[in-house]
Amino acid sequence: MARKMLNDGEMNKPSEEEEHYDFDLFVIGAGSGGVRAARFSAQYGAKVAVCELPFHPISSEVSGGVGGTCVIRGCVPKKILVYGANFGPELEDARNYGWEVNERPNFNWKTLLHKRTEEIVRLNGIYKRLLSNVKLFEGEGRVIGPNEVEVIQLDGTKISYSAKNILIATGSRAQRIAIPGQELAITSDEALSLEDLPRRVVILGGGYIAVEFASIWRGMGAKVDLCFRKELPLSGFDDEMRAVVARNLEGRGINMHPCTTLTELAKTEDGIRARTDHGEDLLADVVLFATGRTPNSKRLNLEAVGVELDKTGAVKVDEFSRTNIPSIWAIGDVTNRMNLTPVALMEGTFFAKTVFAGEPTKPDYTHIPCAVFCIPPLSVVGLSEEEAIEKANGDIAVYTSSFNPMKNTISGRQEKSVMKLVVDKETDKVIGASMCGPDAPEIMQGIAVALKCGATKAQFDSTVGIHPSAAEEFVTMRSVTRVVPPASKPKTNL
Helix, strand or coil, X not given: CCCCEEECCXXXXXXXXXXXXXXXXXXXXXXXXXXXXXXXXXXXXXXXXXXXXXXXXXXXXXXXXXXXXXXXXXXXXXXXXXXXXXXXXXXXXHHHHCCCCCCCCCXXXXXXXXXXXXXXXXXXXXXXXHCCCCEEEEEEEEEEECCEXXXXXXXXXXXEEEEEEEEEXXXXXXXXXCCCCHHHCECHHHHCCCCCCCCEEEEECCCHHHHHHHHHHHHCCCEEEEECCCCCCCCCCCHHHHHHHHHHHHHCCCXXXXXXXXXXXXXXXXXXXXXXXXXXXXEECEEEECCCEEECCCCCCCHHHCCCECCCCCECCCCCCECCCCCEEECHHHXXXXXXXXXXXXXXXXXXXXXXXXXXXXXXXXXXXXXXXXXXXXXXXXXXXXXXXXXXXCCEEEEEEEECCHHHHHHCCCCCEEEEEEEECCCCEEEEEEEECCCHHHHHHHHHHHHHCCCEHHHHHCCCCCCCCCHHHHHCCCCCCEEECCCCCCCCCC
16 A cells, blocks of 8 residues: 655655565554554554553553553543542531531542552553554564664563654653652652552652642642742743642642752651751651653664754654654654643644655644643643743733632632633733633633634633633633733744
């Protein structure tokens, strides 16, 4: 079957005398992006192989699993723990709704861990079945030439295969900071598989993973100390919403340590002693390093075959996810572009379209929504207020709403929901939206569609809300909170 291929930016049909390869496409890595690219490429008629390390809940250089980080040791098991952690505060809130909880309910961590393991094993099986039209190899894959992949099988045997195209989709791994006693800390991988629920936790980091695990463990009754380098957690998000998250975390009983890092860990009779750069000692059963992730490229032999990497080890690619070697491509976290599972899925889809469907398609990174599953969650799409001011040619109109959710008026919980719209005043286009409060991710997914379609503030205002709901606030914020002039620097169009 003749397929159109992307060559040097143009679509050309392969020659009839084209060299024979074992596969049209060999994918190294069967996470979300790799599986998507393999499936869609096969549907377009390509002969496809995928290589993935054997399954294990905790990743290492020799373990992984079909489904990748998100399914096995990331988004999915984390969200299950978030659901579990929510029940504790919900039971407290239920009293004012007439539910008589006479004794403190017992929480069984091992029960939840067992159910979580059952779910990820089920999903691992589903992902394997999704690859029914693809040849799946279990073992470690490495690139040994522009068109050659070596698979190191479980027994150590090495077999090489030729492929017209090679796709790197190996994701990223949690990294540790180099301080004395670092071996006493765990990463998010181990945090999802602890045998016992810790009573005291120290977390280092201020990103997604840090605030999410802080919420999880606090919701399950642990004492949590959260240390982060900035004045507020979640760098890169809208500053106003970062302050809301910090206030909510503190309100839920998490001990916040801004402008703080750890300098040393030491084992004591009473647990792990974590020393801060302010000289304070924090005692913990578990210390979590949530200090970022690094591209998983170290063992792929890429530099030996000429593939360019950046200083972090990320694979450099062009707008079509192609490396400097024309036959080698890369998608997902290993490229360190926008490290989100749905983005890897998009990149995998567009790779398959580009290479095997004759439809060169560049991933579009505008208006991608995301969520931080702290309790309550934060979700955003588009530009933050700070980004909008920096990029704007004209004034920015900011609309905000802060209110006590209806549920809290009965339960008595003192925790406000906050919503925000950022509008380009000249065009009236909504260019950013954010929310911190219950169900924020579910609401923001719909708002993302509106922004993708170029909705204006007038169109938001003309939309009839669903009452009573929190979501209706997004279509009833008619009074501008503030108008902010653009930053005094060269501007670009929004």
